Amino acid sequence: xxxSGNKNPSEEExxxxxxxxxxxxxDYKVLSQLECGLxxxxxxxxxxxxxxxxxxDSFARIEKGEIWLYGMDIPEYTExxxxxxxxxxxxxxxxxxxxxxxxxxxxxxxxKSLIPLELYFKKGKAKISLALGLGQKFHDKRExxxxxxxxxxxxxxxxxxxxxx
Numbered sequence: 001x002x003x004s005g006n007k008n009p010s011e012e013e014x015x016x017x018x019x020x021x022x023x024x025x026x027d028y029k030v031l032s033q034l035e036c037g038l039x040x041x042x043x044x045x046x047x048x049x050x051x052x053x054x055x056x057d058s059f060a061r062i063e064k065g066e067i068w069l070y071g072m073d074i075p076e077y078t079e080x081x082x083x084x085x086x087x088x089x090x091x092x093x094x095x096x097x098x099x100x101x102x103x104x105x106x107x108x109x110x111x112k113s114l115i116p117l118e119l120y121f122k123k124g125k126a127k128i129s130l131a132l133g134l135g136q137k138f139h140d141k142r143e144x145x146x147x148x149x150x151x152x153x154x155x156x157x158x159x160x161x162x163x164x165x
Contacts, residue, residue, distance in 0.1 A: 021058070024117055059071060115131050
């Protein structure tokens with residue numbers, strides 16, 4: 001019995017998240033986001049498939065018209081022997097030239113950084129969600145925390161009011 005070429009749309013769009021950068025959402029205000037591919041070695045892909053990666057201290061830079069990811073930690077794959085990779089090497093990101101130029105123009109503004117938010121598999125390929133972020137000052141972070149607490153208090157008050165009436 002031959003398999004049909006038509007796949008269920010939900011199967012094609014399945015995304016398996018490997019790592020998240022929660023610290024980035026706290027330290028930066030996300031202005032825009034883009035999905036990128038990564039150039040990886042075979043042993044790196046094997047490590048990623050076993051959910052071993054850390055992107056919390058990573059960042060991206062534009063160099064000679066290409067985007068490179070620094071600081072992403074993919075531990076060595078134990079069964080790769082001498083064909084293993086370096087855990088914290090720089091990795092090339094795959095983007096169209098127009099997308100790179102767009103990021104390059106935006107990066108000229110002071111205080112903006114390229115930061116990875118999520119590392120995941122989509123349709124069997126390793127992808128990374130890259131964001132253009134504006135660094136937040138300490139007082140900005142405090143204001144955001146106050147806003148969240150206020151919203152939480154309002155929601156709790158409304159819930160008590162609904163139950164009481």
